[in-house]
Amino acid sequence: MTQPKSDAQILCKNVWKVFGPRPEQVRQLDAGLTKDEILAQTGHVVAVKDVSFEVQKGEIFVVMGLSGSGKSTLVRCISRLIEPTDGHVWVDGDDILAMSRKQLRALRRHKMSMVFQHFGLFPHRKIIDNVAYGLEVQGIKKAERHARAREVLELVGLAGWENHYPGELSGGMQQRVGIARALAVDPEIMLFDEPFSALDPLIRREMQDELLALQKMMHKTIIFITHDFLEAVKLGDRIAIMKDGQVVQIGTPAQVVMNPATDYVREFTKDVPRSRVITAQNVMQPPPVVASPTDAAEAVAQKLARFECVAACVQDEQGHFLGLLPREHLADPPQYNGDDLQSLLVDDCPTITPDTLLVELIRLTMNSDAPLPVINKQNRLAGVVDRSMVMAALATPAEAADSEEKPTLQ
Amino acid sequence: MINWQSLSSRAAVNKRDILALAALFVIIFLLPLLFAQLPLNVSHFPEALNLHLRQPIDQFQDWVVGHRATSPAFVYFFDPVSDAIDWGIRRAEDFLLGTPWPVILLAAFLLGQWAGGLRVALLSVAGLVFMGGVGLWTESLQTLALMLVAVLISLAIGIPLGILAARYDRLDSLLRPVLDAMQTMPAFVYLIPVLLFFGIARVPSVVATVIYALPPAIRLTNLGIRQVPGATVEAARSFGSTPRQTLVKVQLPLARPTIMAGVNQTIMMALGIVVIAALIGAGGLGREVLISLQRLRVGQGLMAGLAIVFMAIILDRISQGFARQELASTNRGAGRFVLLPQSWAKFGPARALEGLLQAGLRQAAAFARLLADGLASVAGAGLRLFGLNDAAAALASQFRRHSFFIGAVFLLAVALAVTAVFPAGDFPQAWQFDLTRPVDNAVSWMRDNLYQIGDLPLGTGPLSDFLVIYGLNPLRNFLQNWLPWPLVILGVTLLVYLAAGGRLAIFSAAGLFVIGLLGMWDMAMDTLSQVIVAVAVTALIALPLGVLSARSDAVELTLRPVLDLLQTIPPFVYLVPVIMLFNIGRVPGIIASVLYALPPGIRLTNLGIRQVSHSAVEASQAFGATGRQTLFKVQLPLALPSIMMGVNQIVMMVLAMVIISGLVGGGGLGLEAVTGLAKNQTGRGIEAGLAIVILAMIMDRATQAWVKRRQKYLK
Ligand SMILES: Nc1ncnc2c1ncn2[C@@H]1O[C@H](COP(=O)(O)OP(=O)(O)O)[C@@H](O)[C@H]1O
Numbered sequence A: 001m002t003q004p005k006s007d008a009q010i011l012c013k014n015v016w017k018v019f020g021p022r023p024e025q026v027r028q029l030d031a032g033l034t035k036d037e038i039l040a041q042t043g044h045v046v047a048v049k050d051v052s053f054e055v056q057k058g059e060i061f062v063v064m065g066l067s068g069s070g071k072s073t074l075v076r077c078i079s080r081l082i083e084p085t086d087g088h089v090w091v092d093g094d095d096i097l098a099m100s101r102k103q104l105r106a107l108r109r110h111k112m113s114m115v116f117q118h119f120g121l122f123p124h125r126k127i128i129d130n131v132a133y134g135l136e137v138q139g140i141k142k143a144e145r146h147a148r149a150r151e152v153l154e155l156v157g158l159a160g161w162e163n164h165y166p167g168e169l170s171g172g173m174q175q176r177v178g179i180a181r182a183l184a185v186d187p188e189i190m191l192f193d194e195p196f197s198a199l200d201p202l203i204r205r206e207m208q209d210e211l212l213a214l215q216k217m218m219h220k221t222i223i224f225i226t227h228d229f230l231e232a233v234k235l236g237d238r239i240a241i242m243k244d245g246q247v248v249q250i251g252t253p254a255q256v257v258m259n260p261a262t263d264y265v266r267e268f269t270k271d272v273p274r275s276r277v278i279t280a281q282n283v284m285q286p287p288p289v290v291a292s293p294t295d296a297a298e299a300v301a302q303k304l305a306r307f308e309c310v311a312a313c314v315q316d317e318q319g320h321f322l323g324l325l326p327r328e329h330l331a332d333p334p335q336y337n338g339d340d341l342q343s344l345l346v347d348d349c350p351t352i353t354p355d356t357l358l359v360e361l362i363r364l365t366m367n368s369d370a371p372l373p374v375i376n377k378q379n380r381l382a383g384v385v386d387r388s389m390v391m392a393a394l395a396t397p398a399e400a401a402d403s404e405e406k407p408t409l410q
Numbered sequence B: 001m002i003n004w005q006s007l008s009s010r011a012a013v014n015k016r017d018i019l020a021l022a023a024l025f026v027i028i029f030l031l032p033l034l035f036a037q038l039p040l041n042v043s044h045f046p047e048a049l050n051l052h053l054r055q056p057i058d059q060f061q062d063w064v065v066g067h068r069a070t071s072p073a074f075v076y077f078f079d080p081v082s083d084a085i086d087w088g089i090r091r092a093e094d095f096l097l098g099t100p101w102p103v104i105l106l107a108a109f110l111l112g113q114w115a116g117g118l119r120v121a122l123l124s125v126a127g128l129v130f131m132g133g134v135g136l137w138t139e140s141l142q143t144l145a146l147m148l149v150a151v152l153i154s155l156a157i158g159i160p161l162g163i164l165a166a167r168y169d170r171l172d173s174l175l176r177p178v179l180d181a182m183q184t185m186p187a188f189v190y191l192i193p194v195l196l197f198f199g200i201a202r203v204p205s206v207v208a209t210v211i212y213a214l215p216p217a218i219r220l221t222n223l224g225i226r227q228v229p230g231a232t233v234e235a236a237r238s239f240g241s242t243p244r245q246t247l248v249k250v251q252l253p254l255a256r257p258t259i260m261a262g263v264n265q266t267i268m269m270a271l272g273i274v275v276i277a278a279l280i281g282a283g284g285l286g287r288e289v290l291i292s293l294q295r296l297r298v299g300q301g302l303m304a305g306l307a308i309v310f311m312a313i314i315l316d317r318i319s320q321g322f323a324r325q326e327l328a329s330t331n332r333g334a335g336r337f338v339l340l341p342q343s344w345a346k347f348g349p350a351r352a353l354e355g356l357l358q359a360g361l362r363q364a365a366a367f368a369r370l371l372a373d374g375l376a377s378v379a380g381a382g383l384r385l386f387g388l389n390d391a392a393a394a395l396a397s398q399f400r401r402h403s404f405f406i407g408a409v410f411l412l413a414v415a416l417a418v419t420a421v422f423p424a425g426d427f428p429q430a431w432q433f434d435l436t437r438p439v440d441n442a443v444s445w446m447r448d449n450l451y452q453i454g455d456l457p458l459g460t461g462p463l464s465d466f467l468v469i470y471g472l473n474p475l476r477n478f479l480q481n482w483l484p485w486p487l488v489i490l491g492v493t494l495l496v497y498l499a500a501g502g503r504l505a506i507f508s509a510a511g512l513f514v515i516g517l518l519g520m521w522d523m524a525m526d527t528l529s530q531v532i533v534a535v536a537v538t539a540l541i542a543l544p545l546g547v548l549s550a551r552s553d554a555v556e557l558t559l560r561p562v563l564d565l566l567q568t569i570p571p572f573v574y575l576v577p578v579i580m581l582f583n584i585g586r587v588p589g590i591i592a593s594v595l596y597a598l599p600p601g602i603r604l605t606n607l608g609i610r611q612v613s614h615s616a617v618e619a620s621q622a623f624g625a626t627g628r629q630t631l632f633k634v635q636l637p638l639a640l641p642s643i644m645m646g647v648n649q650i651v652m653m654v655l656a657m658v659i660i661s662g663l664v665g666g667g668g669l670g671l672e673a674v675t676g677l678a679k680n681q682t683g684r685g686i687e688a689g690l691a692i693v694i695l696a697m698i699m700d701r702a703t704q705a706w707v708k709r710r711q712k713y714l715k
């Protein structure tokens, strides 16, 4: 089947995986049954149920869910390490499920590589031969593949460990080897199956930071599996949340945190430090009063009074942001020359970008009643944020309903 | 909360057990009385039911003999295979016997050094010198040649089959029952068919050895590959490895230690039947033992037996050495003693000697490196002439890595050259020592003095009488004459039902009936009585010793070398000293069986108790239980599956040995099989063989199923 029109690098459509002797049969069952019901009735395990999503080039797409929710199975369906029962997977427009074994091997050798939860290193091979494994199976000469392996080891900070065996390394170092091994073949796509779950919290944080740093340089397309929602929020450009084989929500971390689709998702979001996830673009609202420099001062003043606003945003005809016009400047104009508002503008007012984090917004709005203009990359006004919006975002919908648990704000 | 359902089902099981036991009691004691009133004789299986299977088999044998030259099965399969094996064994023998003895000693030393260090090297040399010293040089090398050929064939078949079985579950489940059958079958059983089909010279003995030694090679290869963690294999696949790349680069290297353990077991198994193989044409040490047993020349038999034990120990240590090398080649740190026990390091002279030895080894290694470098530079210069600089560099590092090998080849070449100029001749007469005379004297002394110690009811004679009069005879009489045959079948069926459930019970009933149909009923009852007595004696010794060694490290440490030795000695060799003390008859078979089956019994009991989780024992102690209470209430019940596994092993090993002891007057099915073999009565031998297989299968499956049930309980 040809891929539907999409510019995604990876596209999964209605993917199913059923474990058991007669999976097709289960597929025909009423889709309304739950995983447990199907297991009780037929003895089949529905590991992945009708999952669709797409991953853009250069994106970190995180799949998050509790243990047993089907994450590992899903990610293996993408490289067909596990054969999906039904559905479609396209990578760069190629139908993975239609590939011959040989094509599939070529895909795994050159385009896609994987990092495993328990590292999956080869205990009988030296570090350098572990890292060079992918190149070795491609048939690349020893000198060449060792040179490449050294390069990658350097990159992950393991230069000098080439001739040790995996058993002599700590867990964190072993997973660096795992990452180096995946990087060595220079794949476009990397699949991470809970790579940091087996590590201590401190090491885990360090590895997360390094992964982000690497990604800044490499711009790989990454599917990253985790059961740790905080990790998902930290690493993911977008997150898919799985439960019992199904994807229950897909969105950016802020979207998920702000608007959890189900109670299940809401449970995870409770532990999240919202102020470090939510950004200005999630809380901003359209500015109530927008003026142009040619507007009459009286009209603007009237508008501000009507909306009970302290300042108006001023932009030129092209929509470029010029500055804030505070109400008191209109009431008591310092050097108003009568035909242009330009001279009244505060053009050095603090502005923010759409991805300014909520923590920053709290600091900025703490002492000021004036709205903060949100300026996007094109230097256009995207919206405004003021103290009341920040407050509203900090109070989650759940917490609003459940006032006992309402946290106190300093 | 109390789980009523499981309680009541427990109660139901108990009720069923009690009913069955009551029925057993009735069958054994009351019904025979009733049957005795009947006018017909039911104690022996009716002759009218005898199938006379031996007639068609004998006809088939005649046909085979008549058509060996013309039948395509022989012309295109059995004969070529036989010829190939015959060729192989001749080459191997010619090679070993054609090599001057000093070169063989040197080769053994180098092999031992390479595989396991100086200790193994010296042990190998000492073993060979013993073999030469007692005048068994030629015989030993003949046995070694047979071993080599049989083991090579076993590995050449077993390892690929194991690899395939690891790859294809279908093949695995197909092979499993076949291997089970091969391993439960006492070797006697297939001697006759093998002889029939591969009837040339020493070929049948090689084939029989291969059949016997093959299962561990297949099993452990399969196991080793399957044990490679799925995650590791998946990682290999995820990088686009082909199945062959995954096998060669990941699975096989990781399975290597297990495969090497399989190689070791294959070698040991092969050595285990050299004596039996001598029954069908193997020469060498096995034949020596066999002949001296038959002629009751104990001294001679003991020397040959000891030579076999030496060979077993040497081959065991060398192959284990290779297996360990795979695991940790870096483990031989500097300063570690190479010969003496490390704990002697506190003695000055020991340190001095070790210092000398290590210096010598270092010198040798340096010399080998020099040699390797020299060779590499010569060869490298040649390569450089053709502009192959990279190849020359690679060659140098390869040569250096294998400098031991290069040095060894050099030494051997020098030794060969020297012996070519100054022929070494036979193993020197001057080095020989005659131990047979003193041994024979010792034996007759023991016969005279240990058989009956003074007027006391002590000694091997009274022990032997006791076993016969109070154990073997009444039991045999009970099974053969007192219990009517239908009741034997019923009783066994009930027992198996209790232990293993309905399916196996039906199988057992049918099996026993077939034994009757084969006309082997009385012989089977004879064998059964011997097995029961030997198992009882073994269990009575093994279980307490196992418990003791689990509770005391000192006992375990003392027992360990004894058990190790017992397990390296090929089964037939036990018979030699036992015969010295107990004469021939059923008793030596029993004693040998006990010795043979003791080690696994003790080991598994010990292991089972030691494996009981520490927390369970701790919990028991925390409640103030005494050591004895903890043993009986916690450790033994939890160790039961392992102990029962030990019982299973005891039963199977005893059966194998009781059958073998047919050779020394043990009677029963073993004697029947031997007679068939000796008198070339194939039908008779095969009837006995079938009966043995059936008996073995019933015993093995029933005890195994019993273990499994118990394990399920504990989960
Ligand atoms: N090979 C298999 N055979 C049967 N069931 C499986 C197999 N692999 C996974 N499962 C089941 O599929 C479900 C999803 O497993 P998995 O994808 O490993 O979850 P996760 O990675 O999210 O922990 C689980 O219920 C698991 O028991």
Ligand SMILES: [Mg+2]
Residues within 6 Å of the ligand: A068, A071, A072, A073, A194
């Ligand atoms: Mg998983």
